[in-house]
Amino acid sequence: MPNAPFVGKTATLRPFEVDDVKALREYLNHPDLMGRRHIPWGFPEFLPLIEPQVHGILERWATEERSVVLAIDAHIERQAWGLSGETSQVSELVGHAEFTWGWDPHAPSVSVVIDPEHQRKGYGTEALFLLLQHLFAFTPAHNVSCWIADWNDSALAFAASNGFQAAGRMRRVGLYQGHSYDLIITDILRPEFLQRSAERAASAQEEG
Amino acid sequence: MPLEGQLVTLREQKRDDLPFLMSLQNEPQTQAWSLALPPDYTDIMYEKRYEAREFSYDPDEARFVIVHKESGELVGQIQYTSLERRWSATMGIITATKFWGTGVALDAQEVLLLFLFCELGLRVVRIFTHSGIPRAGRLAEKSGFQVSGRMRQAIIKYGGLHDNMVMDLLREEYFARHPELADALPAL
Numbered sequence: 001m002p003n004a005p006f007v008g009k010t011a012t013l014r015p016f017e018v019d020d021v022k023a024l025r026e027y028l029n030h031p032d033l034m035g036r037r038h039i040p041w042g043f044p045e046f047l048p049l050i051e052p053q054v055h056g057i058l059e060r061w062a063t064e065e066r067s068v069v070l071a072i073d074a075h076i077e078r079q080a081w082g083l084s085g086e087t088s089q090v091s092e093l094v095g096h097a098e099f100t101w102g103w104d105p106h107a108p109s110v111s112v113v114i115d116p117e118h119q120r121k122g123y124g125t126e127a128l129f130l131l132l133q134h135l136f137a138f139t140p141a142h143n144v145s146c147w148i149a150d151w152n153d154s155a156l157a158f159a160a161s162n163g164f165q166a167a168g169r170m171r172r173v174g175l176y177q178g179h180s181y182d183l184i185i186t187d188i189l190r191p192e193f194l195q196r197s198a199e200r201a202a203s204a205q206e207e208g
Numbered sequence: 209m210p211l212e213g214q215l216v217t218l219r220e221q222k223r224d225d226l227p228f229l230m231s232l233q234n235e236p237q238t239q240a241w242s243l244a245l246p247p248d249y250t251d252i253m254y255e256k257r258y259e260a261r262e263f264s265y266d267p268d269e270a271r272f273v274i275v276h277k278e279s280g281e282l283v284g285q286i287q288y289t290s291l292e293r294r295w296s297a298t299m300g301i302i303t304a305t306k307f308w309g310t311g312v313a314l315d316a317q318e319v320l321l322l323f324l325f326c327e328l329g330l331r332v333v334r335i336f337t338h339s340g341i342p343r344a345g346r347l348a349e350k351s352g353f354q355v356s357g358r359m360r361q362a363i364i365k366y367g368g369l370h371d372n373m374v375m376d377l378l379r380e381e382y383f384a385r386h387p388e389l390a391d392a393l394p395a396l
Contacts (some may be wrong), residue, residue, distance in 0.1 A: 090302055104362075104363075106363075106364055107359065107363070107372065108364035136261065142361060142362070143359055143360060143361055143362040143371070143372075145359055145362070165360075167357055167360065168355070168356050168357030168358050168374065169356050169361050169374075170294070170334070170356060170357055170358055170374050170376065171332060171356050171376045171378060172331055172332040172376070172378060173296070174295070175396070179396070180331070180396050182356075185357040185359060187359050187360060187362070187373065189360060189361060
């Protein structure tokens with residue numbers, strides 16, 4: 001179980017700050033994220049966001065009850081200037097991660113959004129693991145679900161690779177590119193996560 | 209305007225209904241979601257809930273009292289929530305145990321579905337229930353709902369773990385079951 005909550009090897013989860021608005025707006029408006037950026041209800045899911053709207057999103061994230069949204073900071077190695085060849089580690093906002101439990105902390109849901117410019121580097125997997133670790137270590141969560149649009153193949157593969165199992169769908173939740181689409185429901189149970197967590201720790205021990 | 213079925217009428221809530229509606233909420237057998245609705249509603253709490261409803265041109269829910277036509281007795285409540293205009297809504301029903309097995313719940317459900325599909329023009333109606341109350345799932349299936357999602361062990365009820373079930377009914381499925389109705393909306 002975690003020593004420092006929300007701190008992983010490649011990424012850290014932290015609260016959003018007002019200073020994050022510019023970077024947040026930049027990745028939320030990335031065309032590849034349209035329809036899958038997991039912003040609060042009432043904000044346009046398929047339209048570019050103006051700065052006051054991004055402030056509004058931060059405000060909602062900060063004040064919504066029964067929901068926590070955290071910034072994902074990637075730990076990025078940067079080459080120093082000059083000939084020394086030294087590198088330094090910087091933190092860069094690359095996405096956001098959310099868990100929400102509605103009226104029942106027994107069955108919360110999670111979502112992870114990564115800036116398309118930083119995808120396929122392991123940050124999403126790390127962020128999801130940190131979220132689940134928190135939920136199972138500090139809350140009575142038993143079933144954690146993740147709801148994904150049926151057209152979002154990369155997210156479906158991401159959920160499956162992180163141990164989430166198919167639990168059916170919610171049919172016809174909206175329109176996407178002229179067609180109605182479903183939400184695929186996936187879930188993971190506490191014993192399943194603990195098993196994966198133990199395997200991950202054993203594997204890290206072998207490697208390290 | 210009341211919505212008329214064969215056995216029941218659906219009408220708006222009235223202040224006089226509140227003690228009956230409160231008793232439904234406080235009856236463990238008629239509560240599907242034990243954690244969300246602890247059985248200790250007081251008169252004042254229920255009245256506040258009733259009074260908290262404000263006028264809106266853009267309501268996203270409606271609650272109807274189910275009245276038994278023959279006897280005039282109150283049967284229960286049926287409502288829709290989470291309305292997305294011209295798209296979807298979630299339905300819920302609660303009836304007094306006295307009326308279980310009499311067909312009035314199914315009649316109320318059909319009356320509300322007719323309203324949702326033909327007047328509100330919805331494309332899909334959903335019901336959330338769980339495997340701990342098979343009676344609710346069977347009632348929904350009688351109107352054509354199908355279980356489309358099932359989250360394992362996500363509900364605690366009667367001391368056990370039950371699956372949370374998403375049930376839904378698409379517009380074309382509804383009209384296929386009702387050949388007496390014509391659907392003028394073009395398919396998506």
